[in-house]
Amino acid sequence: MEKEIKSETDKTPQPYKVLQLGVWRVLIAKSITKVPGQYWKDSFYSLPLLRLFVTDIYQLAPYLFCLFIFTRLWSGIKTSILLVASNRLLAIVEAALTSGHTDINAILNATLTHLCYMVIVYTMEWWADHLRPRLQHKVIYHFEELLLRAILVKDLPTYQENTSNSGISADSAWTAFREIIDVFAEIFSIAAQLVMIVQLSRSNYGPIFAAFCIAKPVLNLFLHELLWSKTYIVHSNNDHHIRLRALHDLSKEQYKQGVISGDLAGYIIKEYAKARKALGDISDDWPEYQYNLRSTPAWDIFSGFISDLPMIYYAATAILCPSKFSVSSIAILQQSSTSLRYTFSKILLHSKDIQKHLRSIANLYEALKVSNQIGNGDLPYPAEGCCNDGMSLIIRNLSFQYPGSKSTRNALTDVSFSVKSGQLVVIVGTNGSGKSTVVKILNRLYNPTSGEILVDGQPMSSYQTSGLRQATADLSQDHHLYPLSIRENIGLGHTHSLSDIDLITKSADLGGALDFVTKLEQGFDTTLRPVRTAYMGHANKGIGHPLKSIFDNLEKRIDISGGEKQRLVASRLFMRLLSNKIKLVTVDEPSSALDPQAELELFQRLRDAKGGRTMIFVTHRFGHLTKHADQIICMKNGTVSETGTHKELMSKDGEYAKLFNIQAESFLSEASKNVDESEVEELQAEVSYLEYYINIPLIQLLLGYQ
Numbered sequence: 242m243e244k245e246i247k248s249e250t251d252k253t254p255q256p257y258k259v260l261q262l263g264v265w266r267v268l269i270a271k272s273i274t275k276v277p278g279q280y281w282k283d284s285f286y287s288l289p290l291l292r293l294f295v296t297d298i299y300q301l302a303p304y305l306f307c308l309f310i311f312t313r314l315w316s317g318i319k320t321s322i323l324l325v326a327s328n329r330l331l332a333i334v335e336a337a338l339t340s341g342h343t344d345i346n347a348i349l350n351a352t353l354t355h356l357c358y359m360v361i362v363y364t365m366e367w368w369a370d371h372l373r374p375r376l377q378h379k380v381i382y383h384f385e386e387l388l389l390r391a392i393l394v395k396d397l398p399t400y401q402e403n404t405s406n407s408g409i410s411a412d413s414a415w416t417a418f419r420e421i422i423d424v425f426a427e428i429f430s431i432a433a434q435l436v437m438i439v440q441l442s443r444s445n446y447g448p449i450f451a452a453f454c455i456a457k458p459v460l461n462l463f464l465h466e467l468l469w470s471k472t473y474i475v476h477s478n479n480d481h482h483i484r485l486r487a488l489h490d491l492s493k494e495q496y497k498q499g500v501i502s503g504d505l506a507g508y509i510i511k512e513y514a515k516a517r518k519a520l521g522d523i524s525d526d527w528p529e530y531q532y533n534l535r536s537t538p539a540w541d542i543f544s545g546f547i548s549d550l551p552m553i554y555y556a557a558t559a560i561l562c563p564s565k566f567s568v569s570s571i572a573i574l575q576q577s578s579t580s581l582r583y584t585f586s587k588i589l590l591h592s593k594d595i596q597k598h599l600r601s602i603a604n605l606y607e608a609l610k611v612s613n614q615i616g617n618g619d620l621p622y623p624a625e626g627c628c629n630d631g632m633s634l635i636i637r638n639l640s641f642q643y644p645g646s647k648s649t650r651n652a653l654t655d656v657s658f659s660v661k662s663g664q665l666v667v668i669v670g671t672n673g674s675g676k677s678t679v680v681k682i683l684n685r686l687y688n689p690t691s692g693e694i695l696v697d698g699q700p701m702s703s704y705q706t707s708g709l710r711q712a713t714a715d716l717s718q719d720h721h722l723y724p725l726s727i728r729e730n731i732g733l734g735h736t737h738s739l740s741d742i743d744l745i746t747k748s749a750d751l752g753g754a755l756d757f758v759t760k761l762e763q764g765f766d767t768t769l770r771p772v773r774t775a776y777m778g779h780a781n782k783g784i785g786h787p788l789k790s791i792f793d794n795l796e797k798r799i800d801i802s803g804g805e806k807q808r809l810v811a812s813r814l815f816m817r818l819l820s821n822k823i824k825l826v827t828v829d830e831p832s833s834a835l836d837p838q839a840e841l842e843l844f845q846r847l848r849d850a851k852g853g854r855t856m857i858f859v860t861h862r863f864g865h866l867t868k869h870a871d872q873i874i875c876m877k878n879g880t881v882s883e884t885g886t887h888k889e890l891m892s893k894d895g896e897y898a899k900l901f902n903i904q905a906e907s908f909l910s911e912a913s914k915n916v917d918e919s920e921v922e923e924l925q926a927e928v929s930y931l932e933y934y935i936n937i938p939l940i941q942l943l944l945g946y947q
């Protein structure tokens with residue numbers, strides 16, 4: 242039962258009203274339309290957009306478009322046509338019955354006419370059913386392709402800013418089109434039915450009869466709104482109900498292991514029973530249903546009376562002018578009043594959504610416009626005559642805050658460093674110090690908020706972004722496998738060589754993936770995560786039927802380990818490197834799931850493939866990378882705290898040395914139990930050259946621990 246809650250303290254009017262329906266707190270939006278007729282005014286201003294939308298669809302398939310409109314309009318008048326035909330037949334039959342004289346020809350004629358109408362109506366319906374999917378297919382794929390193109394060319398900040406538009410889909414374009422056309426078809430249908438009713442009622446009171454027919458839907462519109470026709474939020478504010486749902490959720494798969502290992506079943510069952518008792522009889526039935534429950538039957542009685550108005554009209558007319566009506570015409574009027582009421586209810590329902598559809602068309606066209614935040618310069622990259630194999634970089638006073646970030650601190654503040662062409666640079670630092678952000682900006686994923694980046698002596702923004710991106714290869718944990726074959730997953734590193742299986746195999750070998758790929762049944766043609774299109778329709782999910790096992794095996798994901806996925810992504814990077822266009826390689830912690838051996842091999846192969854390219858690594862592991870680095874950039878709190886080689890930074894005994902020693906000590910503390918301190922210090926100095934992190938047994942051996 243609904244109960245409106247009014248805040249005692251807060252006197253400011255809220256744009257919503259609050260109801261408590263059982264366990265549910267429901268917030269219902271009050272109409273924010275202040276100006277009378279605003280709805281129609283807004284709709285009117287959207288007409289040019291609607292014209293553009295309809296013209297676009299027309300141009301897609303003019304023939305199908307016209308036929309579709311014709312069939313929709315036809316469906317609007319088919320009811321009237323069938324009713325007129327029935328009326329004719331019934332009138333002849335009634336005349337025969339009352340006069341005792343049967344006009345066989347007239348009856349046969351009327352029956353045949355009625356049958357002909359029926360054949361035409363149902364043939365048209367069949368035709369419309371076949372036509373609609375063809376136009377729908379064209380419209381959906383047309384807008385889907387346009388949206389796909391627009392989304393793919395959007396840069397990251399623009400894409401992230403537009404996530405509020407993510408609800409826009411090609412399907413919604415079709416729905417908008419179909420429902421708007423339906424409203425017009427329904428208006429047409431109402432007009433046809435009104436004409437017919439006025440004719441059938443054979444009196445000057447036809448319009449009154451029509452008004453009686455539509456009284457109920459109109460009354461419902463103003464006095465009996467359903468919850469789902471409003472804008473509303475529902476949430477449970479009953480603690481016992483929330484706890485009950487949470488305890489119930491513990492039966493789900495993701496908690497299974499924890500529940501079993503914690504032996505929690507008994508506790509959960511006991512707590513569930515307690516919460517149920519505490520909840521008592523408070524209803525958790527759908528709030529949409531509870532909203533319609535009334536405290537007295539008065540409304541339903543009144544509504545029934547209104548719905549019987551047409552009947553009262555026949556009774557009154559029969560008393561006042563009995564000669565005007567026949568039983569057949571009353572039967573037809575009864576049918577037409579029901580049909581008119583139904584169509585009118587439909588139109589009221591749909592017309593409410595017209596604004597929503599117009600808005601979704603406007604959003605769709607908005608989403609198709611691409612105005613990227615990352616500007617595109619004029620200079621091609623690499624510049625003509627440039628002979629360096631690597632990219633040189635000068636970063637001056639770079640500051641950056643993520644778009645929409647609520648943090649009071651910049652992700653980067655006043656960052657400056659330079660990288661010579663062909664250098665191997667390692668960026669280290671604590672979590673959140675800005676390492677990945679630097680890499681993202683160098684990859685042109687974001688614009689710096691302030692500061693300057695020079696690429697080969699020219700501002701980065703002066704280059705064409707496509708040229709810069711083609712000259713850059715990035716490997717990070719943000720890269721995922723695509724729902725395509727392994728061949729494509731690797732080959733997309735260099736799209737021009739997608740058909741070169743030798744190059745793909747070589748890349749897989751360099752990325753450390755070849756071994757496990759060749760063991761897969763379909764090798765490079767395996768799709769690890771196919772798009773799921775299969776679903777099973779059955780009341781009990783087909784349990785026990787052989788179809789169930791067929792369904793389970795359809796589009797099955799092939800599970801590989803996290804490390805194997807990283808190897809595939811790394812293979813894609815090697816494919817890119819083999820394209821020989823790359824001048825800058827950035828590698829951001831891609832090896833978290835790799836075993837030490839695989840990680841060492843990956844880094845070695847990357848170094849081998851480096852050639853004269855500039856390479857920037859972000860890592861938390863100091864061992865085997867820092868020793869080879871031409872330059873280490875140590876970051877802290879979004880700034881560069883130190884730069885130099887490993888030896889220089891160790892001798893400074895600053896932030897880098899601190900981080901290095903913490904890591905080194907954790908490995909050495911155990912091993913050093915049996916050796917004296919001076920020996921440990923000596924070995925600590927050596928440790929960066931021993932790749933201690935991946936080669937602990939070797940260190941332990943050296944320390945005489947094993």
Ligand SMILES: Nc1ncnc2c1ncn2[C@@H]1O[C@H](COP(=O)(O)OP(=O)(O)OP(=O)(O)O)[C@@H](O)[C@H]1O
Pocket residue numbers: 643646651652670671672673674675676677678679
């Ligand atoms: N998409 C984002 N939106 C808002 N803030 C972000 C975003 N990504 C990172 N940040 C913030 O920017 C700062 C720098 O993050 P960044 O990822 O560059 O650090 P990091 O040094 O790479 O950290 P880690 O070592 O944990 O990978 C952090 O304070 C982080 O919270």
